[in-house]
Amino acid sequence: MPWKSGDKYRSLLRINNAIINQSTRDSLFKAMAVEIKKVFHYDRFSIQLYDMENNSLSYFATAEGVKPDGISCETSRPLPKGSVANLVIESRKPVIIKDLSKHPKLTTAEAMLKEGLKSTIALPLIMRDELLGSIHFSFKKFPPEIDKLPSFLEELSMQITIAIDNMLAYDKLEAMNKRLWKEKEYLFERFDKQNREFYYTSPAMTELMKDVELVADTNTSVLISGETGTGKDHIARHIHNLSSRRDHLFVKVNCAALAPTLIESELFGHAKGSFTGASAKRRGRFETADGGTVFLDEIGELPLPSQSKLLQVLEERAFERVGESMPISLDFRTIAATNQDLMPKVRKGTFRRDLYYRLNTVHIWIPPLRERAEDILLLVRSFTTRLAEKMQKPEVRYSSAALEALCRYPWPGNVRELQNVIERVTILRGGHTINETDIEHILHSFESAEKTAEEREFLTRYEMERKHIESALAKCGGVIGGKYGAARLLGIPRSTLQYRIKKLGIEQSSERGLWANPPLPP
Numbered sequence: 001m002p003w004k005s006g007d008k009y010r011s012l013l014r015i016n017n018a019i020i021n022q023s024t025r026d027s028l029f030k031a032m033a034v035e036i037k038k039v040f041h042y043d044r045f046s047i048q049l050y051d052m053e054n055n056s057l058s059y060f061a062t063a064e065g066v067k068p069d070g071i072s073c074e075t076s077r078p079l080p081k082g083s084v085a086n087l088v089i090e091s092r093k094p095v096i097i098k099d100l101s102k103h104p105k106l107t108t109a110e111a112m113l114k115e116g117l118k119s120t121i122a123l124p125l126i127m128r129d130e131l132l133g134s135i136h137f138s139f140k141k142f143p144p145e146i147d148k149l150p151s152f153l154e155e156l157s158m159q160i161t162i163a164i165d166n167m168l169a170y171d172k173l174e175a176m177n178k179r180l181w182k183e184k185e186y187l188f189e190r191f192d193k194q195n196r197e198f199y200y201t202s203p204a205m206t207e208l209m210k211d212v213e214l215v216a217d218t219n220t221s222v223l224i225s226g227e228t229g230t231g232k233d234h235i236a237r238h239i240h241n242l243s244s245r246r247d248h249l250f251v252k253v254n255c256a257a258l259a260p261t262l263i264e265s266e267l268f269g270h271a272k273g274s275f276t277g278a279s280a281k282r283r284g285r286f287e288t289a290d291g292g293t294v295f296l297d298e299i300g301e302l303p304l305p306s307q308s309k310l311l312q313v314l315e316e317r318a319f320e321r322v323g324e325s326m327p328i329s330l331d332f333r334t335i336a337a338t339n340q341d342l343m344p345k346v347r348k349g350t351f352r353r354d355l356y357y358r359l360n361t362v363h364i365w366i367p368p369l370r371e372r373a374e375d376i377l378l379l380v381r382s383f384t385t386r387l388a389e390k391m392q393k394p395e396v397r398y399s400s401a402a403l404e405a406l407c408r409y410p411w412p413g414n415v416r417e418l419q420n421v422i423e424r425v426t427i428l429r430g431g432h433t434i435n436e437t438d439i440e441h442i443l444h445s446f447e448s449a450e451k452t453a454e455e456r457e458f459l460t461r462y463e464m465e466r467k468h469i470e471s472a473l474a475k476c477g478g479v480i481g482g483k484y485g486a487a488r489l490l491g492i493p494r495s496t497l498q499y500r501i502k503k504l505g506i507e508q509s510s511e512r513g514l515w516a517n518p519p520l521p522p
Protein backbone atom coordinates (compact mmCIF):
# COMPACT_ATOMS: atom_id res chain seq x y z
CA MET A 1 0.00 0.00 0.00
CA PRO A 2 1.44 3.41 -0.89
CA TRP A 3 0.79 4.97 2.56
CA LYS A 4 3.01 2.41 4.23
CA SER A 5 6.11 4.03 2.82
CA GLY A 6 5.31 7.60 3.67
CA ASP A 7 4.11 8.16 0.10
CA LYS A 8 0.85 9.34 1.54
CA TYR A 9 1.79 13.00 1.04
CA ARG A 10 2.58 12.34 -2.57
CA SER A 11 -0.82 10.66 -2.90
CA LEU A 12 -2.54 13.59 -1.23
CA LEU A 13 -0.73 16.02 -3.51
CA ARG A 14 -1.79 14.01 -6.57
CA ILE A 15 -5.39 14.06 -5.41
CA ASN A 16 -5.13 17.77 -4.79
CA ASN A 17 -3.65 18.49 -8.23
CA ALA A 18 -6.39 16.50 -9.91
CA ILE A 19 -9.27 18.24 -8.15
CA ILE A 20 -8.01 21.78 -8.00
CA ASN A 21 -9.01 22.75 -11.56
CA GLN A 22 -12.48 21.27 -11.61
CA SER A 23 -15.30 23.69 -12.15
CA THR A 24 -18.44 21.55 -11.84
CA ARG A 25 -19.65 19.30 -9.04
CA ASP A 26 -19.68 16.22 -11.28
CA SER A 27 -16.19 16.74 -12.66
CA LEU A 28 -14.83 17.41 -9.18
CA PHE A 29 -16.43 14.29 -7.77
CA LYS A 30 -15.27 12.15 -10.71
CA ALA A 31 -11.67 13.43 -10.32
CA MET A 32 -11.74 12.58 -6.62
CA ALA A 33 -13.18 9.13 -7.32
CA VAL A 34 -10.44 8.32 -9.85
CA GLU A 35 -7.54 9.62 -7.78
CA ILE A 36 -8.64 8.06 -4.48
CA LYS A 37 -9.07 4.71 -6.21
CA LYS A 38 -5.40 4.87 -7.13
CA VAL A 39 -4.62 5.04 -3.37
CA PHE A 40 -7.07 2.42 -2.08
CA HIS A 41 -9.79 0.35 -3.64
CA TYR A 42 -13.42 1.03 -2.67
CA ASP A 43 -16.64 -0.35 -4.10
CA ARG A 44 -18.84 2.63 -3.37
CA PHE A 45 -17.96 6.30 -2.84
CA SER A 46 -20.43 9.04 -2.06
CA ILE A 47 -20.51 12.54 -0.58
CA GLN A 48 -23.60 13.74 1.23
CA LEU A 49 -24.39 17.37 2.00
CA TYR A 50 -26.20 18.08 5.25
CA ASP A 51 -28.82 20.82 5.54
CA MET A 52 -29.07 21.59 9.23
CA GLU A 53 -32.16 23.78 8.92
CA ASN A 54 -34.25 20.99 7.40
CA ASN A 55 -32.25 18.11 8.92
CA SER A 56 -31.93 16.63 5.46
CA LEU A 57 -29.28 15.10 3.20
CA SER A 58 -28.57 15.43 -0.48
CA TYR A 59 -25.89 13.94 -2.75
CA PHE A 60 -23.11 16.34 -3.73
CA ALA A 61 -22.95 14.36 -7.03
CA THR A 62 -24.13 10.95 -8.19
CA ALA A 63 -22.46 8.25 -6.05
CA GLU A 64 -19.70 6.19 -7.64
CA GLY A 65 -19.71 2.35 -7.70
CA VAL A 66 -22.29 -0.11 -6.32
CA LYS A 67 -25.81 1.24 -5.89
CA PRO A 68 -27.63 -0.76 -3.22
CA ASP A 69 -31.44 -0.97 -3.39
CA GLY A 70 -33.17 0.99 -0.67
CA ILE A 71 -30.39 3.58 -0.46
CA SER A 72 -32.12 6.58 -1.84
CA CYS A 73 -30.66 8.54 -4.72
CA GLU A 74 -33.13 11.39 -4.36
CA THR A 75 -31.60 14.82 -4.42
CA SER A 76 -32.87 15.74 -0.97
CA ARG A 77 -34.29 13.53 1.77
CA PRO A 78 -34.70 13.62 5.56
CA LEU A 79 -31.61 12.42 7.45
CA PRO A 80 -32.41 8.70 8.06
CA LYS A 81 -32.33 7.83 11.76
CA GLY A 82 -30.00 4.94 12.54
CA SER A 83 -28.02 5.38 9.30
CA VAL A 84 -24.22 5.60 9.06
CA ALA A 85 -24.59 9.24 7.91
CA ASN A 86 -26.63 9.97 11.01
CA LEU A 87 -23.87 8.52 13.23
CA VAL A 88 -21.22 10.76 11.62
CA ILE A 89 -23.38 13.88 11.61
CA GLU A 90 -24.38 13.52 15.25
CA SER A 91 -20.90 12.62 16.53
CA ARG A 92 -18.91 14.81 14.04
CA LYS A 93 -16.33 12.00 14.22
CA PRO A 94 -15.16 9.36 11.70
CA VAL A 95 -17.11 6.09 11.79
CA ILE A 96 -15.30 2.90 10.77
CA ILE A 97 -17.31 -0.31 10.58
CA LYS A 98 -15.29 -3.28 9.47
CA ASP A 99 -18.15 -5.78 9.63
CA LEU A 100 -21.60 -4.41 8.84
CA SER A 101 -23.21 -7.77 9.64
CA LYS A 102 -22.43 -7.12 13.30
CA HIS A 103 -24.56 -3.95 13.24
CA PRO A 104 -28.07 -5.12 12.32
CA LYS A 105 -29.57 -2.03 13.94
CA LEU A 106 -28.05 0.22 11.30
CA THR A 107 -30.91 0.98 8.92
CA THR A 108 -28.71 0.98 5.80
CA ALA A 109 -26.67 -2.16 6.71
CA GLU A 110 -29.05 -4.71 5.23
CA ALA A 111 -29.21 -3.08 1.80
CA MET A 112 -25.43 -2.75 1.70
CA LEU A 113 -24.82 -6.33 2.78
CA LYS A 114 -27.21 -7.52 0.06
CA GLU A 115 -24.92 -5.92 -2.53
CA GLY A 116 -21.88 -7.51 -0.91
CA LEU A 117 -20.66 -4.35 0.77
CA LYS A 118 -19.27 -5.64 4.03
CA SER A 119 -17.55 -2.63 5.58
CA THR A 120 -17.76 1.15 5.50
CA ILE A 121 -15.83 4.26 6.48
CA ALA A 122 -17.63 7.57 6.93
CA LEU A 123 -15.84 10.87 7.57
CA PRO A 124 -17.37 14.20 8.61
CA LEU A 125 -16.97 17.24 6.34
CA ILE A 126 -16.27 20.10 8.74
CA MET A 127 -15.25 23.56 7.60
CA ARG A 128 -14.77 26.52 9.94
CA ASP A 129 -16.58 24.50 12.60
CA GLU A 130 -19.59 24.08 10.33
CA LEU A 131 -20.72 20.59 9.41
CA LEU A 132 -21.15 20.46 5.63
CA GLY A 133 -21.94 16.73 5.35
CA SER A 134 -20.19 13.35 5.24
CA ILE A 135 -17.89 11.31 2.96
CA HIS A 136 -18.62 7.60 2.58
CA PHE A 137 -16.44 4.74 1.31
CA SER A 138 -17.85 1.18 1.33
CA PHE A 139 -15.95 -2.02 0.64
CA LYS A 140 -16.61 -5.61 -0.35
CA LYS A 141 -13.17 -6.28 1.08
CA PHE A 142 -11.86 -3.92 3.73
CA PRO A 143 -8.45 -2.43 2.62
CA PRO A 144 -5.83 -3.77 5.02
CA GLU A 145 -4.45 -1.32 7.57
CA ILE A 146 -6.39 1.71 6.26
CA ASP A 147 -7.98 2.20 9.66
CA LYS A 148 -4.54 2.25 11.20
CA LEU A 149 -3.75 5.49 9.42
CA PRO A 150 -6.14 7.97 11.02
CA SER A 151 -3.97 10.95 10.10
CA PHE A 152 -4.13 9.97 6.40
CA LEU A 153 -7.94 9.72 6.53
CA GLU A 154 -8.12 12.99 8.40
CA GLU A 155 -5.98 14.79 5.84
CA LEU A 156 -7.86 13.23 2.96
CA SER A 157 -11.17 14.36 4.44
CA MET A 158 -9.75 17.86 5.00
CA GLN A 159 -8.68 18.08 1.38
CA ILE A 160 -12.06 16.90 0.14
CA THR A 161 -13.77 19.36 2.50
CA ILE A 162 -11.81 22.32 1.14
CA ALA A 163 -12.61 21.33 -2.44
CA ILE A 164 -16.32 20.89 -1.62
CA ASP A 165 -16.46 24.15 0.31
CA ASN A 166 -14.90 25.99 -2.64
CA MET A 167 -17.32 24.38 -5.05
CA LEU A 168 -20.32 25.30 -2.88
CA ALA A 169 -19.06 28.90 -2.67
CA TYR A 170 -18.56 28.87 -6.45
CA ASP A 171 -22.12 27.54 -6.92
CA LYS A 172 -23.45 30.31 -4.70
CA LEU A 173 -21.53 32.96 -6.65
CA GLU A 174 -22.75 31.49 -9.92
CA ALA A 175 -26.35 31.61 -8.70
CA MET A 176 -25.87 35.17 -7.48
CA ASN A 177 -24.24 36.14 -10.75
CA LYS A 178 -27.14 34.65 -12.71
CA ARG A 179 -29.62 36.54 -10.54
CA LEU A 180 -27.73 39.81 -11.03
CA TRP A 181 -27.65 39.25 -14.79
CA LYS A 182 -31.39 38.64 -14.76
CA GLU A 183 -31.91 41.83 -12.75
CA LYS A 184 -29.67 43.72 -15.12
CA GLU A 185 -31.53 42.40 -18.15
CA TYR A 186 -34.79 43.35 -16.49
CA LEU A 187 -33.53 46.88 -15.82
CA PHE A 188 -32.27 47.22 -19.38
CA GLU A 189 -35.58 45.98 -20.71
CA ARG A 190 -37.40 48.46 -18.48
CA PHE A 191 -35.16 51.27 -19.62
CA ASP A 192 -35.66 50.23 -23.20
CA LYS A 193 -39.38 50.42 -22.67
CA GLN A 194 -39.07 53.83 -21.07
CA ASN A 195 -36.93 54.86 -23.99
CA ARG A 196 -39.60 53.94 -26.45
CA GLU A 197 -41.84 56.14 -24.32
CA PHE A 198 -39.72 59.25 -24.85
CA TYR A 199 -41.95 61.34 -27.06
CA TYR A 200 -41.01 64.16 -29.40
CA THR A 201 -41.98 65.36 -32.82
CA SER A 202 -40.73 68.97 -32.88
CA PRO A 203 -37.91 69.76 -35.33
CA ALA A 204 -35.81 71.03 -32.39
CA MET A 205 -36.00 67.70 -30.53
CA THR A 206 -35.59 65.66 -33.71
CA GLU A 207 -32.33 67.48 -34.46
CA LEU A 208 -31.21 67.12 -30.84
CA MET A 209 -31.81 63.37 -30.88
CA LYS A 210 -29.71 63.07 -34.04
CA ASP A 211 -26.84 64.81 -32.21
CA VAL A 212 -27.35 62.48 -29.25
CA GLU A 213 -26.93 59.45 -31.52
CA LEU A 214 -23.82 60.92 -33.13
CA VAL A 215 -22.12 61.65 -29.83
CA ALA A 216 -23.25 58.51 -28.00
CA ASP A 217 -20.57 56.08 -29.12
CA THR A 218 -17.64 58.39 -28.58
CA ASN A 219 -15.80 58.97 -25.34
CA THR A 220 -16.45 62.68 -25.47
CA SER A 221 -17.60 64.52 -22.34
CA VAL A 222 -21.11 65.80 -22.79
CA LEU A 223 -22.75 68.67 -20.95
CA ILE A 224 -26.53 68.60 -21.01
CA SER A 225 -28.33 71.76 -20.03
CA GLY A 226 -31.95 72.71 -19.92
CA GLU A 227 -34.65 73.81 -17.51
CA THR A 228 -35.93 71.45 -14.86
CA GLY A 229 -38.07 68.59 -16.20
CA THR A 230 -36.90 68.84 -19.83
CA GLY A 231 -35.44 65.31 -19.83
CA LYS A 232 -31.73 65.77 -19.01
CA ASP A 233 -31.57 62.59 -16.91
CA HIS A 234 -33.31 60.69 -19.63
CA ILE A 235 -30.96 61.89 -22.37
CA ALA A 236 -27.89 61.10 -20.23
CA ARG A 237 -29.04 57.48 -19.75
CA HIS A 238 -29.94 57.26 -23.41
CA ILE A 239 -26.40 58.29 -24.41
CA HIS A 240 -24.95 55.62 -22.08
CA ASN A 241 -27.27 52.95 -23.46
CA LEU A 242 -26.42 53.77 -27.05
CA SER A 243 -22.69 53.61 -26.30
CA SER A 244 -20.44 50.55 -26.15
CA ARG A 245 -20.29 51.17 -22.38
CA ARG A 246 -23.87 49.96 -22.03
CA ASP A 247 -22.82 46.66 -20.39
CA HIS A 248 -21.11 48.58 -17.60
CA LEU A 249 -22.69 50.80 -15.02
CA PHE A 250 -24.28 54.21 -15.39
CA VAL A 251 -23.48 55.85 -12.06
CA LYS A 252 -25.41 58.98 -11.19
CA VAL A 253 -23.96 61.50 -8.77
CA ASN A 254 -26.23 64.30 -7.64
CA CYS A 255 -23.66 67.01 -6.85
CA ALA A 256 -26.26 69.12 -5.04
CA ALA A 257 -27.18 66.30 -2.68
CA LEU A 258 -23.65 65.47 -1.48
CA ALA A 259 -22.49 66.79 1.88
CA PRO A 260 -19.62 69.18 1.01
CA THR A 261 -17.26 67.53 3.51
CA LEU A 262 -17.85 64.07 2.05
CA ILE A 263 -17.88 64.84 -1.68
CA GLU A 264 -14.35 63.64 -2.35
CA SER A 265 -14.73 60.40 -0.46
CA GLU A 266 -18.09 59.80 -2.22
CA LEU A 267 -16.57 60.37 -5.63
CA PHE A 268 -13.15 58.83 -5.17
CA GLY A 269 -13.50 56.53 -2.15
CA HIS A 270 -11.40 56.48 1.00
CA ALA A 271 -8.94 54.35 2.91
CA LYS A 272 -9.95 52.84 6.23
CA GLY A 273 -9.41 55.36 9.05
CA SER A 274 -8.63 58.24 6.66
CA PHE A 275 -11.06 60.47 8.60
CA THR A 276 -13.40 60.18 11.59
CA GLY A 277 -16.18 57.80 10.64
CA ALA A 278 -14.23 56.05 7.84
CA SER A 279 -14.47 52.70 9.60
CA ALA A 280 -13.89 50.68 6.42
CA LYS A 281 -12.26 51.13 3.04
CA ARG A 282 -14.75 52.39 0.47
CA ARG A 283 -14.89 52.50 -3.31
CA GLY A 284 -15.96 55.82 -4.77
CA ARG A 285 -18.53 56.36 -7.52
CA PHE A 286 -15.82 56.76 -10.18
CA GLU A 287 -14.39 53.36 -9.31
CA THR A 288 -17.88 51.82 -9.39
CA ALA A 289 -18.37 53.25 -12.87
CA ASP A 290 -15.14 51.73 -14.25
CA GLY A 291 -15.83 50.86 -17.88
CA GLY A 292 -19.12 52.77 -17.76
CA THR A 293 -20.43 56.31 -17.41
CA VAL A 294 -20.38 58.79 -14.54
CA PHE A 295 -23.35 61.15 -14.67
CA LEU A 296 -22.60 64.35 -12.73
CA ASP A 297 -26.03 65.84 -12.20
CA GLU A 298 -26.43 69.46 -11.07
CA ILE A 299 -22.73 70.02 -11.70
CA GLY A 300 -23.16 73.75 -11.03
CA GLU A 301 -23.57 72.94 -7.33
CA LEU A 302 -20.11 71.37 -6.96
CA PRO A 303 -18.00 73.44 -4.52
CA LEU A 304 -14.78 74.97 -5.87
CA PRO A 305 -12.30 72.68 -4.02
CA SER A 306 -14.05 69.57 -5.40
CA GLN A 307 -14.08 71.18 -8.87
CA SER A 308 -10.25 71.27 -8.84
CA LYS A 309 -10.02 67.63 -7.83
CA LEU A 310 -12.58 66.65 -10.47
CA LEU A 311 -10.68 68.53 -13.16
CA GLN A 312 -7.47 66.75 -12.21
CA VAL A 313 -9.21 63.36 -12.37
CA LEU A 314 -10.75 64.15 -15.76
CA GLU A 315 -7.39 65.18 -17.17
CA GLU A 316 -5.31 62.36 -15.74
CA ARG A 317 -8.00 59.62 -15.83
CA ALA A 318 -6.52 58.51 -12.51
CA PHE A 319 -6.95 59.46 -8.86
CA GLU A 320 -6.11 58.42 -5.34
CA ARG A 321 -8.63 57.38 -2.72
CA VAL A 322 -8.83 59.84 0.20
CA GLY A 323 -6.05 58.82 2.62
CA GLU A 324 -4.19 56.68 0.05
CA SER A 325 -1.25 57.47 -2.15
CA MET A 326 -1.62 54.71 -4.77
CA PRO A 327 -3.08 56.16 -7.97
CA ILE A 328 -5.94 54.17 -9.50
CA SER A 329 -6.36 54.33 -13.28
CA LEU A 330 -9.87 54.07 -14.58
CA ASP A 331 -11.79 54.03 -17.81
CA PHE A 332 -14.96 56.14 -17.61
CA ARG A 333 -16.94 58.66 -19.58
CA THR A 334 -18.49 61.74 -18.03
CA ILE A 335 -21.83 63.27 -18.76
CA ALA A 336 -22.72 66.34 -16.73
CA ALA A 337 -26.06 68.10 -16.44
CA THR A 338 -27.18 71.47 -15.21
CA ASN A 339 -30.41 73.41 -15.18
CA GLN A 340 -28.61 76.71 -14.74
CA ASP A 341 -26.48 78.66 -17.16
CA LEU A 342 -22.92 77.98 -15.99
CA MET A 343 -21.38 80.93 -17.86
CA PRO A 344 -22.43 83.59 -15.32
CA LYS A 345 -20.93 81.36 -12.61
CA VAL A 346 -17.72 81.09 -14.62
CA ARG A 347 -17.62 84.89 -14.92
CA LYS A 348 -18.26 85.29 -11.20
CA GLY A 349 -15.48 82.79 -10.45
CA THR A 350 -17.72 80.27 -8.66
CA PHE A 351 -17.31 77.70 -11.44
CA ARG A 352 -13.86 76.92 -12.84
CA ARG A 353 -13.51 77.99 -16.45
CA ASP A 354 -11.11 75.13 -17.27
CA LEU A 355 -13.56 72.56 -15.81
CA TYR A 356 -16.40 74.17 -17.75
CA TYR A 357 -14.52 73.68 -21.04
CA ARG A 358 -13.42 70.16 -20.05
CA LEU A 359 -17.00 69.04 -19.44
CA ASN A 360 -18.40 70.96 -22.34
CA THR A 361 -16.69 69.21 -25.28
CA VAL A 362 -20.17 68.62 -26.65
CA HIS A 363 -23.04 70.69 -25.37
CA ILE A 364 -26.63 69.50 -25.66
CA TRP A 365 -29.20 72.10 -24.76
CA ILE A 366 -32.74 70.80 -24.35
CA PRO A 367 -35.22 73.56 -25.22
CA PRO A 368 -38.01 74.27 -22.73
CA LEU A 369 -41.36 72.74 -23.60
CA ARG A 370 -42.96 76.15 -24.33
CA GLU A 371 -40.48 76.56 -27.20
CA ARG A 372 -41.51 73.30 -28.84
CA ALA A 373 -45.28 73.47 -28.77
CA GLU A 374 -45.48 70.65 -31.36
CA ASP A 375 -44.38 68.24 -28.64
CA ILE A 376 -47.11 69.31 -26.21
CA LEU A 377 -50.01 67.70 -28.06
CA LEU A 378 -48.08 64.47 -28.60
CA LEU A 379 -47.06 64.38 -24.93
CA VAL A 380 -50.65 65.06 -23.79
CA ARG A 381 -51.99 62.25 -25.95
CA SER A 382 -49.23 59.81 -25.05
CA PHE A 383 -49.35 60.48 -21.30
CA THR A 384 -53.16 60.34 -21.33
CA THR A 385 -53.11 56.85 -22.80
CA ARG A 386 -50.15 55.62 -20.75
CA LEU A 387 -51.38 56.94 -17.41
CA ALA A 388 -54.97 55.74 -17.93
CA GLU A 389 -53.59 52.29 -18.63
CA LYS A 390 -51.29 52.43 -15.61
CA MET A 391 -54.03 53.63 -13.27
CA GLN A 392 -56.68 51.43 -14.87
CA LYS A 393 -58.96 54.41 -15.46
CA PRO A 394 -60.89 55.38 -18.61
CA GLU A 395 -59.00 57.91 -20.73
CA VAL A 396 -59.74 61.62 -20.39
CA ARG A 397 -60.98 63.47 -23.51
CA TYR A 398 -60.13 67.10 -24.19
CA SER A 399 -62.14 69.77 -26.00
CA SER A 400 -60.14 71.56 -28.68
CA ALA A 401 -60.18 74.75 -26.57
CA ALA A 402 -58.72 72.72 -23.67
CA LEU A 403 -55.91 71.47 -25.92
CA GLU A 404 -55.24 75.00 -27.05
CA ALA A 405 -55.02 76.11 -23.42
CA LEU A 406 -52.51 73.33 -22.74
CA CYS A 407 -50.42 74.49 -25.71
CA ARG A 408 -50.57 78.12 -24.56
CA TYR A 409 -49.49 77.41 -20.98
CA PRO A 410 -45.78 78.23 -20.41
CA TRP A 411 -44.97 74.95 -18.56
CA PRO A 412 -42.31 76.22 -16.13
CA GLY A 413 -41.83 72.62 -14.88
CA ASN A 414 -41.64 71.35 -18.49
CA VAL A 415 -42.43 67.70 -19.34
CA ARG A 416 -42.41 66.67 -15.66
CA GLU A 417 -45.12 69.23 -14.91
CA LEU A 418 -47.15 68.20 -17.95
CA GLN A 419 -46.92 64.57 -16.88
CA ASN A 420 -48.12 65.51 -13.39
CA VAL A 421 -51.04 67.55 -14.78
CA ILE A 422 -52.19 64.65 -16.96
CA GLU A 423 -51.83 62.28 -14.00
CA ARG A 424 -54.02 64.56 -11.90
CA VAL A 425 -56.63 64.98 -14.64
CA THR A 426 -56.72 61.21 -15.13
CA ILE A 427 -57.31 60.63 -11.41
CA LEU A 428 -59.93 63.36 -11.06
CA ARG A 429 -61.72 63.23 -14.41
CA GLY A 430 -60.96 59.85 -16.01
CA GLY A 431 -63.62 59.10 -18.68
CA HIS A 432 -64.88 62.74 -18.86
CA THR A 433 -64.39 65.48 -21.41
CA ILE A 434 -62.23 68.28 -20.11
CA ASN A 435 -62.95 71.80 -21.24
CA GLU A 436 -60.82 74.89 -21.23
CA THR A 437 -62.15 76.11 -17.86
CA ASP A 438 -61.25 72.80 -16.20
CA ILE A 439 -57.74 73.00 -17.62
CA GLU A 440 -57.25 76.54 -16.46
CA HIS A 441 -58.36 75.60 -12.97
CA ILE A 442 -56.02 72.69 -12.85
CA LEU A 443 -53.07 74.65 -14.21
CA HIS A 444 -53.85 77.48 -11.82
CA SER A 445 -54.01 75.19 -8.79
CA PHE A 446 -50.79 73.56 -9.93
CA GLU A 447 -49.03 76.84 -10.22
CA SER A 448 -50.17 77.92 -6.75
CA ALA A 449 -49.20 74.64 -5.16
CA GLU A 450 -45.76 74.64 -6.74
CA LYS A 451 -44.88 78.18 -5.85
CA THR A 452 -42.62 79.08 -3.00
CA ALA A 453 -43.67 81.81 -0.58
CA GLU A 454 -41.47 84.28 -2.39
CA GLU A 455 -42.82 83.39 -5.78
CA ARG A 456 -46.37 83.64 -4.50
CA GLU A 457 -46.01 87.39 -4.32
CA PHE A 458 -45.98 87.40 -8.12
CA LEU A 459 -49.23 86.56 -9.82
CA THR A 460 -49.47 84.74 -13.12
CA ARG A 461 -51.16 86.37 -16.07
CA TYR A 462 -54.26 84.27 -15.40
CA GLU A 463 -54.32 85.12 -11.70
CA MET A 464 -53.83 88.79 -12.43
CA GLU A 465 -56.58 88.90 -15.01
CA ARG A 466 -58.94 86.95 -12.80
CA LYS A 467 -58.32 89.22 -9.79
CA HIS A 468 -58.70 92.29 -11.95
CA ILE A 469 -62.06 91.17 -13.35
CA GLU A 470 -63.25 89.95 -9.94
CA SER A 471 -62.57 93.30 -8.31
CA ALA A 472 -64.27 95.18 -11.18
CA LEU A 473 -67.31 92.95 -10.84
CA ALA A 474 -67.36 93.39 -7.08
CA LYS A 475 -67.18 97.16 -7.47
CA CYS A 476 -70.09 97.11 -9.93
CA GLY A 477 -72.18 94.79 -7.75
CA GLY A 478 -71.91 92.01 -10.27
CA VAL A 479 -73.33 94.06 -13.15
CA ILE A 480 -71.54 93.35 -16.44
CA GLY A 481 -72.98 95.69 -19.06
CA GLY A 482 -74.45 99.15 -19.16
CA LYS A 483 -73.31 102.48 -17.86
CA TYR A 484 -72.39 101.15 -14.42
CA GLY A 485 -71.24 97.74 -15.51
CA ALA A 486 -67.79 96.16 -15.11
CA ALA A 487 -67.17 96.05 -18.89
CA ARG A 488 -67.26 99.80 -19.11
CA LEU A 489 -65.05 100.10 -16.00
CA LEU A 490 -62.51 97.71 -17.56
CA GLY A 491 -62.76 99.43 -20.94
CA ILE A 492 -63.67 96.28 -22.87
CA PRO A 493 -66.80 95.27 -24.80
CA ARG A 494 -69.46 93.48 -22.77
CA SER A 495 -69.18 90.35 -24.97
CA THR A 496 -65.41 90.21 -24.40
CA LEU A 497 -65.90 90.44 -20.62
CA GLN A 498 -68.51 87.70 -20.72
CA TYR A 499 -66.14 85.53 -22.70
CA ARG A 500 -63.24 86.17 -20.30
CA ILE A 501 -65.48 85.51 -17.26
CA LYS A 502 -66.45 82.16 -18.71
CA LYS A 503 -62.91 81.34 -19.79
CA LEU A 504 -61.38 82.15 -16.42
CA GLY A 505 -64.14 80.23 -14.65
CA ILE A 506 -65.37 83.18 -12.61
CA GLU A 507 -68.81 82.44 -11.19
CA GLN A 508 -71.27 84.38 -9.06
CA SER A 509 -71.36 83.24 -5.48
CA SER A 510 -75.03 82.84 -4.50
CA GLU A 511 -74.43 83.68 -0.84
CA ARG A 512 -72.42 86.83 -1.19
CA GLY A 513 -73.79 88.09 -4.45
CA LEU A 514 -70.17 88.55 -5.48
CA TRP A 515 -68.16 87.02 -8.25
CA ALA A 516 -65.90 84.32 -6.94
CA ASN A 517 -63.85 81.35 -8.11
CA PRO A 518 -65.87 78.22 -8.70
CA PRO A 519 -64.70 75.13 -6.81
CA LEU A 520 -62.19 72.83 -8.50
CA PRO A 521 -63.71 70.14 -10.66
CA PRO A 522 -64.45 66.94 -8.64
Ligand SMILES: Nc1ncnc2c1ncn2[C@@H]1O[C@H](COP(=O)(O)OP(=O)(O)OP(=O)(O)O)[C@@H](O)[C@H]1O
Pocket residue numbers: 197198199200226227228229230231232233234235339415416419
Ligand atom coordinates in the same frame (compact mmCIF):
# COMPACT_ATOMS: atom_id res chain seq x y z
N1 LIG B 1 -39.86 63.79 -24.28
C1 LIG B 1 -40.28 63.12 -23.21
N2 LIG B 1 -41.14 62.08 -23.37
C2 LIG B 1 -41.59 61.39 -22.30
N3 LIG B 1 -41.25 61.66 -21.03
C3 LIG B 1 -40.40 62.67 -20.81
C4 LIG B 1 -39.85 63.44 -21.88
N4 LIG B 1 -39.04 64.40 -21.36
C5 LIG B 1 -39.05 64.21 -20.03
N5 LIG B 1 -39.86 63.19 -19.70
C6 LIG B 1 -40.20 62.71 -18.35
O1 LIG B 1 -40.25 63.83 -17.50
C7 LIG B 1 -39.68 63.55 -16.24
C8 LIG B 1 -38.51 64.48 -15.98
O2 LIG B 1 -37.41 64.15 -16.83
P1 LIG B 1 -35.91 64.19 -16.33
O3 LIG B 1 -35.83 63.69 -14.94
O4 LIG B 1 -35.07 63.52 -17.35
O5 LIG B 1 -35.71 65.77 -16.33
P2 LIG B 1 -34.45 66.64 -15.88
O6 LIG B 1 -34.18 67.58 -17.00
O7 LIG B 1 -33.34 65.75 -15.45
O8 LIG B 1 -35.05 67.45 -14.64
P3 LIG B 1 -34.26 68.08 -13.37
O9 LIG B 1 -33.47 69.25 -13.87
O10 LIG B 1 -35.38 68.52 -12.47
O11 LIG B 1 -33.42 67.00 -12.79
C9 LIG B 1 -39.28 62.09 -16.28
O12 LIG B 1 -40.34 61.31 -15.75
C10 LIG B 1 -39.10 61.82 -17.77
O13 LIG B 1 -39.31 60.46 -18.08
Ligand SMILES: [Mg+2]
Pocket residue numbers: 232233297
Ligand atom coordinates in the same frame (compact mmCIF):
# COMPACT_ATOMS: atom_id res chain seq x y z
MG1 LIG C 1 -32.41 65.48 -13.57
